[in-house]
Amino acid sequence: MNNSEHPLYRYAMTQSRRQFFSTVGKGIGVAALSSLLGENGYASETPSELQTAPIGPHFAPKAKRVIYLFQSGGPSQIDLFDHKPYMDKVRGQDLPDSIRRGQRLTGMTSGQDRFPVANSIFEFSRHGQSGATVSELMPHTASIADEICFIKSMHTEQINHDPAITFFQTGFQLAGRPSIGSWMSYGLGSMNRDLPSFIALTSRGTGRPSCQPLYDRLWGSGFMPTSYAGVKLRSAADPVLFLQDPPGISRSMRRQMLDELAELNDHHLNRTGDAEIQSRIAQYELAYRMQSSVPDLTDISDEPDHILDMYGPEASNPGTYAANALLARRLAERGVRFVQLFHMGWDQHSTLPKELPGQCYDVDQASAALIKDLKQRGMLDDTLVVWGGEFGRTIYSQGELTETTYGRDHHPRCFTIWMAGAGIKPGMSYGATDEYSYNITENPVSIHDLHATMLHQLGINHERLTYRFQGRDYRLTDVHGELIEPILV
Numbered sequence: 001m002n003n004s005e006h007p008l009y010r011y012a013m014t015q016s017r018r019q020f021f022s023t024v025g026k027g028i029g030v031a032a033l034s035s036l037l038g039e040n041g042y043a044s045e046t047p048s049e050l051q052t053a054p055i056g057p058h059f060a061p062k063a064k065r066v067i068y069l070f071q072s073g074g075p076s077q078i079d080l081f082d083h084k085p086y087m088d089k090v091r092g093q094d095l096p097d098s099i100r101r102g103q104r105l106t107g108m109t110s111g112q113d114r115f116p117v118a119n120s121i122f123e124f125s126r127h128g129q130s131g132a133t134v135s136e137l138m139p140h141t142a143s144i145a146d147e148i149c150f151i152k153s154m155h156t157e158q159i160n161h162d163p164a165i166t167f168f169q170t171g172f173q174l175a176g177r178p179s180i181g182s183w184m185s186y187g188l189g190s191m192n193r194d195l196p197s198f199i200a201l202t203s204r205g206t207g208r209p210s211c212q213p214l215y216d217r218l219w220g221s222g223f224m225p226t227s228y229a230g231v232k233l234r235s236a237a238d239p240v241l242f243l244q245d246p247p248g249i250s251r252s253m254r255r256q257m258l259d260e261l262a263e264l265n266d267h268h269l270n271r272t273g274d275a276e277i278q279s280r281i282a283q284y285e286l287a288y289r290m291q292s293s294v295p296d297l298t299d300i301s302d303e304p305d306h307i308l309d310m311y312g313p314e315a316s317n318p319g320t321y322a323a324n325a326l327l328a329r330r331l332a333e334r335g336v337r338f339v340q341l342f343h344m345g346w347d348q349h350s351t352l353p354k355e356l357p358g359q360c361y362d363v364d365q366a367s368a369a370l371i372k373d374l375k376q377r378g379m380l381d382d383t384l385v386v387w388g389g390e391f392g393r394t395i396y397s398q399g400e401l402t403e404t405t406y407g408r409d410h411h412p413r414c415f416t417i418w419m420a421g422a423g424i425k426p427g428m429s430y431g432a433t434d435e436y437s438y439n440i441t442e443n444p445v446s447i448h449d450l451h452a453t454m455l456h457q458l459g460i461n462h463e464r465l466t467y468r469f470q471g472r473d474y475r476l477t478d479v480h481g482e483l484i485e486p487i488l489v
Contacts, residue, residue, distance in 0.1 A: 153431020205345025207359025
């Protein structure tokens with residue numbers, strides 16, 4: 001498209017000199033503005049065609065939807081899933097230099113004179129036909145060992161929370177790119193016209209309640225239209241702010257207001273060609289429909305007692321991890337494409353033996369219940385479930401190691417996540433670490449590899465899912481990512 005033909009260029013030319021310079025004349029001329037807009041990806045297609053048509057699937061998918069159970073703070077793989085009995089023999093000894101290999105440290109332990117090995121004080125045992133080793137802190141997860149695939153060789157480039165979480169959510173350590181749920185909404189569209197295709201739920205753990213904060217940008221759409229952003233459901237009386245009709249406004253008045261607003265927005269869209277206006281129109285209409293769908297979604301009075309009991313005593317307490325896990329299943333039933341639970345509190349830098357049991361209690365029963373619930377409803381076959389945090393924890397103790405307590409610092413070199421459903425091989429472990437759970441010895445898996453595999457199960461070729469922004473084609477996996485083929489059925 002010639003710059004002079006661009007709708008925003010034409011719109012700018014129809015304004016008066018005063019109007020134009022008051023809106024876009026702050027140091028940038030119309031020619032430069034038009035050039036920049038051209039680089040944003042507007043081609044011969046209209047913005048609506050460019051932004052709203054689903055890209056995929058590229059091939060037959062195994063998964064229709066994803067439930068991502070994100071454990072914010074970094075669960076300790078050593079105390080949960082990556083059993084290292086040799087550590088019992090070297091407890092208190094310094095971590096050998098041959099194991100550490102000059103790895104950079106956080107500012108929280110870089111000043112320590114010693115790095116004493118802290119073996120886990122928790123018991124491990126084997127479970128199921130797979131013989132997976134699981135800590136006593138996760139008895140319910142142990143009961144589904146034959147349904148899940150443990151990946152023990154995850155690694156990341158980031159050693160601090162915010163860039164590490166951002167990396168997991170967007171494929172890049174700096175904020176500003178679309179989240180994984182936004183990519184899936186963009187690539188596949190919605191399966192339910194009355195609910196968003198991407199919903200985020202948050203809960204605060206008991207392990208370390210005043211832990212690292214979570215930011216709305218973690219489920220944001222970055223440089224994509226806001227219609228692809230995740231919608232956060234709150235545990236308060238109004239799960240979505242400003243969804244209800246204002247006092248004194250009837251439904252018919254609300255409908256009339258939206259219709260008239262849509263006419264104005266349509267008029268502005270035709271003049272400017274700004275795709276964000278179309279996103280705004282769509283979001284207004286979705287919010288109107290959600291006035292009926294959200295109350296039905298969050299009313300769990302129709303759930304039988306045996307289901308509530310399966311998720312645990314906190315399942316009826318809005319805002320808890322258990323309540324959110326149950327809500328995730330209800331969202332999946334209603335066709336929500338991507339549901340992400342963020343559970344805070346896994347950052348055990350000190351007094352880990354005191355903090356970790358409560359944190360595991362928060363999530364263990366409900367996570368296992370979600371897998372069992374999906375399976376009994378015939379939904380596990382086409383629902384991909386992922387459980388894990390942004391990095392692992394060190395084998396050496398942060399701070400003083402005593403007979404009864406220890407802490408662990410951030411460890412990006414190796415950690416454990418698990419996956420289930422939708423074509424993931426059940427009852428297996430993939431990858432391995434050394435006897436210190438410090439370095440990967442077999443089958444390393446990067447975040448880009450995980451993202452590529454998640455997209456693949458949804459029928460998307462990660463190399464073909466691109467979005468043009470400022471003259472460049474971006475993708476979730478950037479220029480990286482390989483399928484983790486051995487874990488696929």
